[in-house]
Amino acid sequence: MKKRMVSYINFTALTIILSSTVFLFFLVRDNKSMQILIGVLLSVLYATWGIIHHAMAGDLHPKVVVEYLLVGAIAVTLIVTVVWM
Amino acid sequence: MHRFLRHFFFPHPSNNHRAKALHPDTLLVYILLLALFNFGFRYLHHQYPSILGYATDIRLSELLNLTNKKRAALGLSELRLNEKLSLAASKKAQDMFSHNYWSHTSPEGKTPWGFVTSSGYHYTIAGENLAKNFSDSSGVVEAWMTSQTHKDNIIKPGYRDIGFAIVNGILNGEETTLVVQMFGASDKEEVIAQKPVPLFSGVSTEALGDQIPLISLGVPSQEVSKNFITSLTSVIQKPIINIPTMTRDIVFIFLGLLIGILIIDGFIVSKRKIIRVAGHNLAHIMFFFALSIALMLVKRGVLL
DSSP states (O other), X not given: OHHHHHHHHHHHHHHHHHHHHHHHHHHTTTOHHHHHXXXXXXXXXXXXXXXXXXXXXTOOXXXXXXXXXXXXXXXXXXXXXXXXX | XXXXXXXXXXXXXXXXXXXXXXXXXXXXXXXXXXXXXXXXHHHHHHHOTTTEEOOEEEEHHHHHHHHHHHHHXXXXXXXXXXXHHHHXXXXXXXXXXXXXXXXXXXXXXXXXHHHHXXXXXXXXXXXXXXXXXXXXXXXXXXXXXXXXXXXXXXXXXXOOEEEEEEEEEEETTEEEEEEEEEEEEESSOOOBOSSOOOOSTTOOOGGGTOOOOOOOOSOOHHHHHHTTOOOSSEEEEOOXXXXXXXXXXXHHHXXXXXXXXXXXXXXXXXXXXXXXXXXXXXXXXXXXXXXXXHHHTOOXXXXX
C-alpha cells in the first residue's frame, strides 16, 4: 500500500515536471537558445526523477541509470534537430 | 525476418524480456543516427541547396495585398506602397545582415527612424515590423496579426504609406529570410511606387520568377552580393526536399515508433507478470509524449 502511494506521488511529481517544462518551452517559443536550454533541463530533470524513483522503489541498477541518461540524451538530440532545422 | 522483428519489437527470452529497440545500446545507436542525420542534412544543404533546402515563397505584392485586406476589414484606408519606405526597409535589412543582428535597433544604436529619414521620407509617424524564416506571405501577415504590437502597426489609422524588403541572407550563421515592413505618414507629398520596386542595382529578380522591372537607386551592387542578399521584392525557393517538413516527419515518426514500442513492451510484460531490471515504460511514454508536445510548439518563423 505504502509502495503504491509512493508511486502515485512520484508520478504526480513527474506530471508536474513535464507539464511545467512544456509550458516554459511554450513561453520561450521565439527564442531558440532558450528552447534548447529548457530541453536540456527537461532531460536532466527526467533522468534525476528516474534515478530517484527507482532508488525509492529499491530496484536502482546501473543499467537503469544508463537507460534514463540515454532517453534524456535522445530528447536533447531531437530538440536540437527540430529547433535548428 | 519474423525472428528479427520479434527480437527487436517484443519482449522475449531472446532479448532478456525487453524489446531490443529499447536496450541501452540501441538507444545509443539512435542518438548517433540522429547526430549523423543532423550533420548529413547540413552538409547536403550546403552542397546542394536546390535539392535540400528551405521552401520559401514570400512576395512583396502579396504582403501588401494581405496587409491592406486586414486594414480594409476594419474599415481603414489602404496603405500606398512608398519607394522611400521600401528603400528604408532595404537599408535596414542590409544593415542587419552586414552587422549580424536581429533587433529593431542596431548594435551601433541605429534606429529604424534613422533609415526612414536617410531614405528621404519625412515622417510624422513611422513604424517597423520584422519577421524572419517564414515560408509564405500569408504566414508572415497572420503571425503579425496574432502579435498585438505588430497588429497595432498594421491597423494604425494614422499610417498612409508602407514599404517592404524581403531578403535572403546569412544571419548569425543561419540561412535567413528577412521581411522588413516600414510604415509611415508624412506631411509632404511622397513618391508612390506604381509597382513593387527593387531598390538595389544589380539584383535580378527574374531568376526567381518575379517579372517586376528593376530600378536602380544607386546603391553599389557589391554591398548586396557581399551580404548574400538575393532579392528585395520576393524570395522564392523551391527545393526538391524541404528541410523543415522532412525533419519534422522523421522526428515525429521516430517518436511515434518509440512510444508504440514502449506501449507494446509494457503491455506484454505486465500481462505476463515478468520481473526485469529496466526503466519505467509509463514514465518513458509520458516523457516522450511531453517531448512531442514541446516539439510541436517549435516554429521556424520568428517576429520582432
